[in-house]
Amino acid sequence: MLTLMTGTGLAQAIPIALSPILTRLYTPEDFGAFGLYISACAILVVFVTGKYEVAIVVAKRDNEALNLVAVTIVCSFLISALFLGVIFIFGDKLVSLIRHPEILIWLYFVPLTTWTLGCYHALNYWSNRSSRYKSMAASRVIQSSTSGVSQLVAGLVELGSLGLIWGQLAGQFIATLFLAKSLPPNDRRLFRRVSLRRMACVTRKHMDYPRYMMTGQAVSVSAVELPMLLLTIFFGVGIAGFYSLAQRVMAAPLSLVSNAIGDVYRQKAAEQYARHGECKEFFLATFKQLLIFALLPLLPVLLFGPTLFAFFFGEAWRAAGEIGAILSILAFFQTASSPLSSTVIFAGWLHLDLIWQLSRLALTSIAFYFCHKLGASYQQTIAMHVGVFSSLYILHTFWQYKVARGLSGN
Numbered sequence: 541m542l543t544l545m546t547g548t549g550l551a552q553a554i555p556i557a558l559s560p561i562l563t564r565l566y567t568p569e570d571f572g573a574f575g576l577y578i579s580a581c582a583i584l585v586v587f588v589t590g591k592y593e594v595a596i597v598v599a600k601r602d603n604e605a606l607n608l609v610a611v612t613i614v615c616s617f618l619i620s621a622l623f624l625g626v627i628f629i630f631g632d633k634l635v636s637l638i639r640h641p642e643i644l645i646w647l648y649f650v651p652l653t654t655w656t657l658g659c660y661h662a663l664n665y666w667s668n669r670s671s672r673y674k675s676m677a678a679s680r681v682i683q684s685s686t687s688g689v690s691q692l693v694a695g696l697v698e699l700g701s702l703g704l705i706w707g708q709l710a711g712q713f714i715a716t717l718f719l720a721k722s723l724p725p726n727d728r729r730l731f732r733r734v735s736l737r738r739m740a741c742v743t744r745k746h747m748d749y750p751r752y753m754m755t756g757q758a759v760s761v762s763a764v765e766l767p768m769l770l771l772t773i774f775f776g777v778g779i780a781g782f783y784s785l786a787q788r789v790m791a792a793p794l795s796l797v798s799n800a801i802g803d804v805y806r807q808k809a810a811e812q813y814a815r816h817g818e819c820k821e822f823f824l825a826t827f828k829q830l831l832i833f834a835l836l837p838l839l840p841v842l843l844f845g846p847t848l849f850a851f852f853f854g855e856a857w858r859a860a861g862e863i864g865a866i867l868s869i870l871a872f873f874q875t876a877s878s879p880l881s882s883t884v885i886f887a888g889w890l891h892l893d894l895i896w897q898l899s900r901l902a903l904t905s906i907a908f909y910f911c912h913k914l915g916a917s918y919q920q921t922i923a924m925h926v927g928v929f930s931s932l933y934i935l936h937t938f939w940q941y942k943v944a945r946g947l948s949g950n
Contacts, residue, residue: 551680552792558688559789563853565695566704568785568860572777573643573701575784578708579765580650585657586758588619590750592743593658596665599742605669606730607738608746609662614739616658624651643777646705656712663719666727675722679715687711756894763900767925770908775918783922785857786849786864790841794875797833801826802879809883809944818946819883827880827937834875841868863922870926873933883940892943896936903928 563571592612599605627634627647635644660679667676690710694703772780805826812819841848841864849861884892907928911921 546677551677551684552795554681554684554688556789556792558692559785560852560854562691562695562704563785563857565692566700568778568781568856569776570701570704570781571784572772572779572781573646574704574708575768575780575787576643576772576777577646577650577653577701577705578784579768581653581657582765583758583761584623584650585654585661586754586761588616588623588654589658589661590615591753591757592746592749593661593665594753595742595746595749596662597669599669602730603733603738604742604745605666607734607742609666610731610734611739611743612662613659616655616662620651620655620658623654624648627651637773646702649705649709653709653712656709656716660712660716660719663716663723667719667722670727672722675719678722679719682718683711683715685711686714756897759894759897759901763897763904766901766904767908767922770905771918771921774908774912774921779859779918782857782860782863783867785853785860786867789849790838790864790867790871793837794834794871798830798875798879801830801833802882805879806882813883813944818944820941820945823880823883823941823944827876827941830876830879834872838868838872838875841865862919866919866922866926870929870933873930873937877933877937877940880937880940883943892939896932896939900929900932903932 566574589612592608592615596605596608596612599608627650631644631647635647664676664679667673667679687707687710689707691704691707694707697703699706768780768783771783805822809819809822809826812822841861843865845863845865845868846858846861849864850858853860881893904925907924908921911924916924
């Protein structure tokens with residue numbers, strides 16, 4: 541597990557380290573188009589896999605898991621091909637809806653990316669099942685470094701937003717090939733057991749994953765990615781580019797440690813809850829730890845965001861620092877709350893988690909809509925989004941604490 545964390549940390553550090561160079565090779569508009577592309581892929585990849593990849597880890601037998609790998613890859617290909625057909629027929633209407641026809645040229649790369657991501661997720665979950673953490677860590681470093689170098693080269697030859705997109709796709713493709721090549725000979729022999737009949741069988745057996753988990757995950761991802769889409773529609777790709785950089789710089793280092801704390805909390809709190817029917821003390825201890833961890837790196841961004849961004853990324857990105865200062869408030873509450881979100885799951889309150897996800901999506905949409913109707917600036921709109929989301933995270937933490945005190949949903 542330490543190997544995986546180290547690899548993940550290095551993979552997240554590479555794009556942050558390269559950002560001061562990339563921001564001098566690409567414009568805010570380039571980053572805005574790239575951020576919109578990433579958001580579209582993040583939402584659509586949930587649908588192309590049907591979340592069957594999650595079942596790979598929990599399948600009782602390797603034969604069943606291998607057929608789930610095949611199902612995930614085939615589903616990813618078929619649904620990505622369907623997306624390509626939709627883009628081919630309705631691409632002009634889609635870009636006119638977003639009000640930026642220049643993005644049509646990269647829209648065709650989205651299906652290729654979602655299929656590549658679907659294959660990567662399938663192989664990554666199989667590696668996880670087999671405890672090949674070194675391969676998983678190496679694939680993440682390869683993906684990050686290949687993407688970074690490719691984007692640097694593309695920036696030097698002035699390819700614009702396509703350079704960022706091609707670089708990202710190249711990194712994901714190479715990482716997927718690496719995972720496939722790193723499969724031991726015994727695994728490759730096992731794949732001979734894959735058949736259409738077995739694939740159909742495991743598809744029916746694990747139908748709950750696309751039926752329930754896919755829906756919840758789609759709502760969750762859409763709530764996170766929706767601001768990027770709406771900022772592009774209402775304020776243009778330039779403002780979306782500032783938002784994208786601010787979010788990218790703050791999310792990577794915070795998510796690494798918060799995910800690690802969340803993994804420890806999920807394991808130990810679940811054991812305590814199963815044994816004693818509550819985990820209040822461990823919840824509070826973890827929450828205090830998260831508060832301190834979140835405050836230390838975010839306070840400088842809150843106080844000196846524009847100056848810091850202008851220094852590290854160039855004067856042209858000062859506005860990203862203004863957005864970063866606003867987003868730091870949301871990042872604080874998110875970092876303090878998200879790692880504790882497993883509480884409602886192991887306590888049996890799954891419907892509470894779905895209500896939480898739907899609330900985020902609905903209130904984000906409403907906040908942006910009213911800000912647009914009132915003619916609010918992008919700073920005011922982002923501040924409203926931060927206020928709504930922060931309030932939800934406070935309420936979310938309160939719910940988690942109530943459950944940790946022993947409120948069972950079973």
